[in-house]
Amino acid sequence: MxxxxxxxxxxxxxxxxxxxxxxxxxxxxxxxxxxxxxxxxxxxxxxxxxxxxxxxxxxxxxxxxxxxxAPVPNPSKFLAIGMNYRKHVAEAAKVGVHTPPTQVWFNKQVSCINGPDGDVHLPRVSEQLDYEVELCVVIGQRCRHVQPQDAASVIAGYMVGNDVSVRDWQLRSQTMTIGKSFDTTGPTGPWIVTPDEVPTPAALRLRLWVNGELRQDDVAGNMIHDIAAQIAHLSAAFTLEPGDLLATGTPSGVGVAMDPPSFLKAGDVMRAQIDGIGTLENRVVAEPC
Known part of the structure; x- marks a missing residue:
């Protein structure tokens, strides 16, 4: 469904x-x-x-x-894990981002949520706007201390996400939250696909194009911490609620790690796609006055 x-x-x-x-x-x-x-x-x-x-x-x-x-426009939490694909970890080291051996989570403020075709604002205060295609998990029931083997039972479904990031604001903040939460930087959708239609999430292929150029291409099975481990880790700390969104990490190919870096400009079009889930297509526009 x-x-x-x-x-x-x-x-x-x-x-x-x-x-x-x-x-x-x-x-x-x-x-x-x-x-x-x-x-x-x-x-x-x-x-x-x-x-x-x-x-x-x-x-x-x-x-x-x-x-x-956006399928869930008002979740209580929008959480995202950083450095969760092996090749992305390697490319992040090029820009001085090193990952500890534990899961690294941050908040995306829910005010950043955007729809599957909504414009993304190029901030007036930064020229370092970047893209990150991600598989997004929607929590379906209130839960705490979920064991990995039980994690599938608390998932309502899956969406495509684009963890749009303002890199200079992200990298100078200890928590990354501000640089991940600018208004419009959380496109999600186009719908929630229920788990019965996604029998093997690890087989899902994630891709992202900028202006028709393929930038990211990987499968969810290359996550370092799989979805079950993510839910177990988070629910050990706090209660997850129906509608909470978990962005499960992005593959390699982000603009900040290119040589030279390639950031998004007004007029660029991002197309984020996960086979079997759907597609987001968001245009970058100058932040309105």
Missing amino acids: KLVTFRHDGRTSIGKIVEDTIVDLPRADAQLPSTMLELLQGGAEAMERARASKVTAGNAVPLAAARLL
Whole structure:
């Protein structure tokens, strides 16, 4: 099942994709909510109701006529792991970033969340804007102290993410949070794909193009810390909530590690794709005054 947050005819709602149609879920079933966070908080019962909803004349929205938004626009947490692909670790050493032997996590402030086709702002205070395609995990239930073998049971689904980074602000901050959290620097989507459609997450291929030039290309199986280990590590420290987003790391090929570095400019188009999940396409624009 592919779950979306969308806008159509001035109305924002949630739905599921059936071929080229969106089933508007609260119109299909009055017991379903109109926001993704509430749907995820509804747990297995709400998800089964969504799965059972059928296309009818009263709830069908043509996919081509709708604007897809960030699937979870208001999570309580948006967390990301750094240096989690082997080749990315090697390239990061070129710019003086060295990784300790433990998982390294940081916050992306939720105000950075952007949609699958939203413009990304080139900040007025920096010219070092960079891209990072990532597999994004959506948590589906409140959990703490999750064991690795149980981690799959708390996942609601997967999305494409682009951990857009303002490198100079990132590298001069001890926590990286500011440089990872500028407004619009968290494109996610285009939908949440439920785990039944992703039987082997490690086999997923991640790619990112800038203006049609392939920059990143790797498979999720090359993570240093896999998704189960990430959930176990985080939930040992604090409670994960439905709708929380985990960006699971980026492959090599980022602009800051190129020789010479190649940062994004106004007019550039980033296309982030994960086979079997979907595609984000975001244009860089000058930050509005």
